[in-house]
Amino acid sequence: MVGHYPPHKGGVAKHLENLVKELRGRHEVHVLTYGPVKPREFEKDFVHQVRVPPVYGIRGTSFALLASRKIVELHREFGFDVVHAHFVGTTSFSGVIAKEKTGLPLVVTAHGSDLEHTSKLPLGSFYVKKSLESANAVIAVSHYLAARAIALGAKSVKVIPNGLGHLKKKTGKREFITFIGALRDYKAPEDFIELARNFPELKFLVVGEGPLKKSLERIAPENVSFLGYREDVDDILSKSILLVLPSKREGFGLVVIEANYLGVPVIGRRISAIPELIREGKNGMTFESFEELVEKTNKLLERKVNRKLGHTGEKVAEKFTWRNVAERVEEVYLSVVKS
Numbered sequence: 001m002v003g004h005y006p007p008h009k010g011g012v013a014k015h016l017e018n019l020v021k022e023l024r025g026r027h028e029v030h031v032l033t034y035g036p037v038k039p040r041e042f043e044k045d046f047v048h049q050v051r052v053p054p055v056y057g058i059r060g061t062s063f064a065l066l067a068s069r070k071i072v073e074l075h076r077e078f079g080f081d082v083v084h085a086h087f088v089g090t091t092s093f094s095g096v097i098a099k100e101k102t103g104l105p106l107v108v109t110a111h112g113s114d115l116e117h118t119s120k121l122p123l124g125s126f127y128v129k130k131s132l133e134s135a136n137a138v139i140a141v142s143h144y145l146a147a148r149a150i151a152l153g154a155k156s157v158k159v160i161p162n163g164l165g166h167l168k169k170k171t172g173k174r175e176f177i178t179f180i181g182a183l184r185d186y187k188a189p190e191d192f193i194e195l196a197r198n199f200p201e202l203k204f205l206v207v208g209e210g211p212l213k214k215s216l217e218r219i220a221p222e223n224v225s226f227l228g229y230r231e232d233v234d235d236i237l238s239k240s241i242l243l244v245l246p247s248k249r250e251g252f253g254l255v256v257i258e259a260n261y262l263g264v265p266v267i268g269r270r271i272s273a274i275p276e277l278i279r280e281g282k283n284g285m286t287f288e289s290f291e292e293l294v295e296k297t298n299k300l301l302e303r304k305v306n307r308k309l310g311h312t313g314e315k316v317a318e319k320f321t322w323r324n325v326a327e328r329v330e331e332v333y334l335s336v337v338k339s
Contacts, residue, residue: 002067002095003086005033005047006040009229011162011254012086012111015141018165022326030078032067032094034059048074060090064127068097075102082107082333085131088114088149089124092131105136105336109160112141112251115148116272117186129153136336139329141252142273158332162254163322167261170238176205177297178240178264180233180255181247183210188269190216191246191290196224198294202301207236237262242300246293250274256284257320260313265306267296283313 001020004013020029028046035049050066052059071083071094083099084107085092092108099106108131118124132138132154139158140146146157177199179192189206193216196204204224206216217226230236233255237243243259245268256266256277266284268274278284285300287293300306 001029001031001084001086002071003031003033003091005031005037007037008033011252014165014254015109015111015162016086018163018322019326019329022163022322023330026330028078030074030080032070032074034063060127061123064090064093064097067091067094068101071095071098071104072101075104080104081337084109084329084333087111088131089118089127092135093127096131096134099134106134107137107139107332107336108132108135109139110141110145110149110157110251112145112273113186113249114251115140115145115152116249116251119148119152137332139332142276144273144276145251158328160325160328160332161320162252162257163325164254164257164261164317164320165322167234167237167258169262170235172239174239174241174264176203176236176240177242177244178205178207178236179244179246180207180236181245183208183212183216185212186248188246188248190219191293192244193220193224194290195244195293195297197221199223199297205236205240207233233258234262237264240264241306242267242297244293244297245269245274247272247274253277257317260284260310261317263310263314265300265309265313267293267300279316281309283309283316285309 003016005016023029030046032048035051039047050070052062083095083104085095086109088108088110095106119128132152138149138154139160140149141162143159146159149157181187183189206226207230209229237259243264243266250272252273259266260283268278270286270288278286285296287296
């Protein structure tokens, strides 16, 4: 496995951690990630790293070159069957170079911003297209991303969504309208802040870190609390009435499934892969304009509607297990190893 991995945080690291955990029950799985990191004690012999400069524009390309050499070196020692790179771009390009030197089949997984953002950058476009063309198999976490991958040069794409991590269902008073995500432009947290102004009698929570945090804190009304990065999302969602996902792009939106699993309906922007997860009027609602966001929020605050959609969401979320994900990924591995 090649990509971000704990102690790194973020969606790819979380995805990789859960997939590796599931696969290790049947396979020997090694991980190559961005250094410097200190691997956890129980897996220190299976987590490898290459140290790269923490400079935007240099970090990714450095990783591609150094990681490709490291893959070749590790393959000599362990004899891998397949290389699976997560995030299409410089990360996956390390697998492309390694494939040329080792002949190892390459699987790449598209997670979202790789095909929605990196693919539009001058150098990023090269890494993305070369990776999609060279990979023996391409996986996308949503049908939306699968279509993007094919448009960018992938021959075929297998859609395998994210799985749901271990969350505990808890009881308690539901009193918050919640935002969970990076505080960056593409997540549109400012729309959530503006929504709070329209409901001054309710409590709003912002969970996450990012470059917009300070500016958002300055403009936020008194009914908004900022919690920073939190690990206990199950505790927070269990106290939430509603989750709001105003992102301007979203390759999957795992937080939708997490909220649904805990009985929380979601309102999300009608864009990218969000409509694949939010079934209108079933487990949540979608919006385009801010006026529609306010309107749908009012609707979802009605107790009867909220409970009905929350209950349906629980049933929907139960289908997204990591066991199912791992089994489908194994099928992809077998197809490229045998081909």
